[in-house]
Amino acid sequence: MKKSHGDPHKAYLTIPARFARSNGIVATSRIILKDPSGISWPLILSRWESISRGSHRIAIRTNEWYKFYEANKLKNGDVCTFNLKPVSSKSGSKSARVMDVQITRG
Numbered sequence: 001m002k003k004s005h006g007d008p009h010k011a012y013l014t015i016p017a018r019f020a021r022s023n024g025i026v027a028t029s030r031i032i033l034k035d036p037s038g039i040s041w042p043l044i045l046s047r048w049e050s051i052s053r054g055s056h057r058i059a060i061r062t063n064e065w066y067k068f069y070e071a072n073k074l075k076n077g078d079v080c081t082f083n084l085k086p087v088s089s090k091s092g093s094k095s096a097r098v099m100d101v102q103i104t105r106g
Helices: 017-022 063-071
Strands: 013-016 028-034 040-050 055-060 079-084 097-104
Touching: 028 055, 040 063
Parallel strands: 028 097
Antiparallel strands: 013 055, 028 040, 040 055, 079 097
16 A cells, blocks of 8 residues: 555555456446455446556545545555455346455555
């Protein structure tokens, strides 16, 4: 985690677009993070393109990300590992994708 990930006025987290495309995340506008205690955090995704860097990114830019950050007491230097769960045949690729989050304190 970096300081900008927990800024209460502009907290965000980016997902590389190549990863998002190859795993069907681009096809949805929602993602659910499950924290280590099993609490689900539904989040809305937004997209932007960084022309100066020539990269496309998907961003989690909502108050809900900040609530996740605060509730899990994340700090600068902590490491979050996001494990994308497979899509079930019932839910399809347009459903919210689920990521289990493991937190290692820095």
